[in-house]
Amino acid sequence: MAVHMIKNYVLRYDLDQDRPWIIFHYQIDGNWQNVNWLPPKEDAVYISDLLRNEKPVYYVENQNGNKWITTSAEQIGEEES
Secondary structure, three states: OEEEEOOEEEEEEEOOOOEEEEEEEEEEOOEEEEEEEOOOHHHHHHHHHHHHHOOOEEEEEOOOOOEEEEEOOOOOOOOOO
8 A cells, every 4th residue: 555645735626627626746755746636526625624734644545546635643732622
């Protein structure tokens, strides 16, 4: 299973196609890689919130070709309980 920390991202909205477009970037052996993702519209706000507010966020791909983004455990902050 390959796990890569997302270093940065771009959130776009394709006006012609009326859909969100997310590009996130990670590194493998110092070389930049990117993933273009066109999630369903109803998920765009949730995904943008995750990318903006949760750190670190990882891109994961398993041997079956399944892909996802995920966070890791974090300490409880002053606004969380």
